[in-house]
Each structure stands twice: as structure tokens, then as C-alpha cells.
Amino acid sequence: MSDNGDRKLRDESLSDVLERIRAEEFPHIDREIVRELLRLHAEPDDDDLGRAVDELIFARTGA
């Protein structure tokens, strides 16, 4: 890979990294659920985190 390519990869943000991996290796996963999971975990000490994660998954897998 070129230096520019290296630098581009090196400067990717955390969400850029996840989106690239999602698109390349897990295209069947909804982009929004990844973003939503990151947002949920950005705030410390969320007591309802487990329930919130389950709800995200339920919403995409039907009742």
C-alpha cells in the first residue's frame, strides 16, 4: 500500500474503521445499529445498557 494509503488508514476515526469493516466483511449488518451501539457506549455508567442493546437487536430481527 502507498504511503498515502497508509496515512489514510492511520487517520481513520473509530467509526470510520467500524464502517469499513462492516461494509467489507459484514454487509448484512445494518450501518445504523453499529452507530447506535457506539453512541450507547460513549456514555459511562448507563444502567440500562443491556436492555438498550437487546432492544436494538430485537428491532432488527422481528418480534
Add this chain to the structure above:
Amino acid sequence: MLRLTRLRLTNFGPFKGEQSIDFPQEDGVTIIYGENMRGKTSLLNAIRFAFFGRILGRGRRDTALHKVGNWEEAAENKVFGFEVGLDMTHAGARYRLVRTFKPRPGVTEPKDDGDYVQDYFLERDGVVLSRGQSKTELERILPEQIARFFLFDGELLQEYEDLLVAESDMGPKISDAIERILGMPVLTNTRDSLTAAKERAENRHARAAQGDQKTREFGNQLAALQSERTVLQTDLERQEKDLDGLRTRKTGLEEAMRKMQRVMALFDKRDVLESDIKTLKEAVAGKKERLGGSMASAWCALLGDKMRAAITDLRARETQLQTVLIRTSVLASLAADGQTTCPACLQPVSDEARQHVQDSLAQHGGAAGADEQREVTAVRRRIAALEQFIGDANPQALRLEWDSIAQDERQIYAKGNEIKEIDAQIADVNEEAVRRTRSDLESVIKQISLLEQGLGKTREALHNNAVYRDNLQRKLDKFAGSGFEVERRRRDLAADLEALFVRGIDVFREQLRRKVEADATAHFLQLTSEPDYAGLRINDSYGLTIIHKDGSDIPVRSAGAEHIVALSLVGALQNNAPLRGPIIVDSPFGRLDATHTDKTVAALPSMAEQVVVLVYEDELAPARARAGLKGHLKAEWTLVRRSARHTELKPRKD
């Protein structure tokens, strides 16, 4: 970005009464000068106390807080406890954090930490936050786990060496802190949440299978395995926690042992010093005795010239007398019976001439020359005595002897002082404690070994459990179209998300390592004076190795080089951290030579937007700091001694 604006202290350590220090609002460096024991470390600890309610002493151990209040205020006015206030800005908001440590109500003479109560409150933009909000907000502003990158000293910089030691106990803790400051927890926490979500989905899937006649048997087996997994996971967590506790204890005991080894070395040194003093004292006594003898004739030095003149006269008289004695001896030979020739000129001697000599000698009663012989003996005795007086009264020799005694006595004094210093350092040491510490350390090492074996077995059991569960899941998945289909989809999505985040962690971690390596190298090349060093190479734990320009590693480095590398790492972490803040560093130049000090000073403004440096003037002279920082130096303060227990914070104006 977190920026400190004001620190207020009330009876904290040597800072008696209410005192404060204002930090400039623009980017740059503040230097606080203070000699040893004036309170530099106390200032660092005041900030640490404000944020975390803790104070660290030597060896990174917590200090008893009841010892931190101002001693003079306690002794004179019976005022106990202390308070620290910290004003700061973060993400556009103004904060005021006040933390107090005061005696419990009714306690007038507090003795230990139990007699005090600690409290704090946090204001945001003038509004006091609830206890819960304050806790969350403080955790967001500056998590304690990453405080080491903002508040540090030389001792802490030295710890980064452990990142290069695979079996070190401290290394993994520092690696965790590094990943925390770099923002990895959001990824690892999400992964852990997804793992838990996947397990919950698996449990629901098993329960659903138990409710269907066709899959009940598989469902029962799966539920049993899941229960076993829960037990194993609980065991694993407990064992890991115990292991972590034991490793922390081991680090503490090793530190104590290191200290004790130093104490043992001090004991040895003390013995050598005492033996040296004994030898020197004996030498001094001998020299003084000799000097006493010499001093008895010291008065002779005053008569030296006269005595030398007397010796000259006496030697002349000695020569005269010797001539007379030789002549008398010759005449006696000439007068002897049967002598026909002169013994001196060998001419024939007539009988008449011999008779004349015999008559002449007889006039002296047959003892010609006896008086001269007595006199020459007396003259020689006087010459010898005078020469000895002159020799004994040699003032130069006396001076040399005095100097030698004075030098010995100086050495005795210096060595005595060293012994006093050593005594002060070992005053509280007892041998029993040394033995107990060694035995505790051996016991902890054994416990760690056993626990590691136990952990290995638990992990193996968990792995086997996972294999059995996967087999059952695959069998269960063949039953398509049943009522538990939806739980399977949820489980699969959770598993795929978990895999996505696991992969993301690997990629992002590698990316961060490359960024940290590149930035640390840039800082390092700015800091080092060695032209043959090409940069730094990072390992999996964020340990940094110095690379020579020929590509080889520099395997061993000095404490000074360790500080340079550690400062490079801290600078790189500041560059790459989502959470940025001030660097407050205590005595960072103590191990650096003048060139590295200058380079480090010049690099400080690039390491963080707000830098506060606590130094003593021999470590960094004000002129040197001003020359190195130029416009980046925004404020200078001095810790002024009022008494041994009272220091004042003053803006420096020279």
C-alpha cells in the same frame, strides 16, 4: 479540552491558611519554582486530591490523609483538616470542584483518617450538581485511570519501562490506561455488551427449544451447558479479580523489598563508615602525639638563625681542636723510644730533638692533648643538640602534620554526618518487618502461581463448554421453521455484531499503535541529542524501544533516556487522545543533562496546550526556562519559605 484556571488551597500540606494560584487562560507553560521540601509534590497531590480524593506518596501508595493538613495550623490554632478548590473549563463549560477533609462533628483532636470525613461538590456554570451527576461528570472530565498521563513525576515516568517487560505486573495496567486514554473502552465495552447480549439470546434460544417437543432434549442440554458457562464465568471473574489483587500486592511487596534492600545497603554502608571513623581517629591520635613531641621544641624555631650561627662557630672550633689533636699525636710518635725518623716527613730525627719533644710533652704531665680531646667531644655534643633543635623546630613539617590532622578530622565529621543521615533513614526499620515482608512476598508469589494454574483450568473448561454448545447449536439450527427461529436470528445478529467489534478492536488498536509510534518518534527526535537514534518502535503493550539509525534496537537505556522516552509517549498520547487536558509534572528534569533539559523545555509547549512544571532552580534555572520557552512561558510562581511548615505561593517577579 480540560484547562485548569485556578487552584485554591486551605491548610493543605505546607500551604498554611488560604492560598491560591491562577493559571493563564492562553496556551503555554506555567513554571512553579520551589526548593526541596517547599511543597511542589504537595501541589501535584492537591490537584490529585481535588479530582480523586486520594494522595499518593512514595512507591505510588496512598498517603494517610490526616497527615496532610497544615501542621503549624494544627499545632498553633488546633485547626485540623484541609480543603482544595479547583476551577477549570471543559467542553465550553466552567466548573468549580471543591473537596474537603474535615474532622467529624464532635471530634476536637482527630488522630487518624477515621476521625475525619471527606466531602466534595461540583458546580457547572454556577449550578451545583447532584452527587450522581458530579460523579458522572468528573468521570467524564478526567477518569482516574488515565490521570497518570496528566499528573506525573519522575517516579511515574520510570514505570513506563515496564511496558517493555513481558512478565511485569505494572505493564498490563499501564497498557490498559493507555488504551483508555486513546478511546478504546467504547469499543471494548460495546464488544462486552454484545457478548452479554449474545449469551442472553443463546439462553432464550435454549429455553425456546425446551418448549418444543422435537428440540426439548437439545434445549435441556444447551440450558445445562449455559448454566455451567455462567458458573465458570463467575469463577473466571473472581479468579481474575483475585489475581489482579495479588499482583498489586506483589508489586507493593516488591517495592517494599526494594526499599528494604536499600535499607540493608544502608546498614552495610553505616558499618563501613563507622570502621573508617575508628581508623581515622586512631591515626589522628598518633599524629597528635607526634605533634605534641614536636611542639615541645617549637620555641627553637624562634632561635633558628642564632643556633645555625652557633653551629658554624662550633664547627670552626671543632676543626681547630682536631688540628691540635693530630699535632699532639704526631709529637707523641716522634718522642717514642727507638724512633729515628719523623712519622710526618720521614726525615731523620736527632737524639737532641727527640729529647726536646719529650721534655715539652712532659710539661703537660704526660697527658698532652687530653683537654683538647674533652673539648672536641663537648663541641660535637653541642653541635648535635643544636642540629636536633633546628630539625625538631621545622615549622613546615609542623604545618603539614596539622593539615593532615585537620583533613582527617574533616573526614571524621563528614562520615559522622553520613551516619546521622543513614540513622534518620533507618530509624523506623525493624528486622522483623523485613523478614515478614520477604515471607509475605514468597507466599504471594506461590498464590499467584496456583491461581494462574486455576485460571488456566477454568479457561480450558470454558473453551470445552463453548465447543459442546456450538455442536448443540448446530444440531438445533437444523430444526428450521420452529417457534424459536426468532431467537436464533437475534443470537446470530448479536454474534455477528460481536465479531464485527472484535475485528474493529484489532484494526483500531493496530492503527492507534502506529499513530502513537509515529508521534512518539517525532517527540523523541525533538528531545534526544543523540544523532544516531532514528526513532522509536512500539510493541503490543505500547512499550517503546529506541532504534539506532542502522535499524538495530538499543537494548539498555539510562534513567535519563527512560524519561525522554516516557515524555515522548505522554506527548504522543496527548496528540491522539479524544480526551485532552493539562500536563502537570513534578521535577521532570532531575535525571536529564543540560542539553536534554533544554530540548525538553523547548518541546513542552508542543506536548499539551496547558503545561504546569514544578521544578527546583538547580534543575531548571529561570533564565534557562525563559530562554527555552520564550513567548510560551505564560507565568512563573515561587514557593516561598516562611517556616519549615509554612510555604507561600507567590508570583515570581525577578
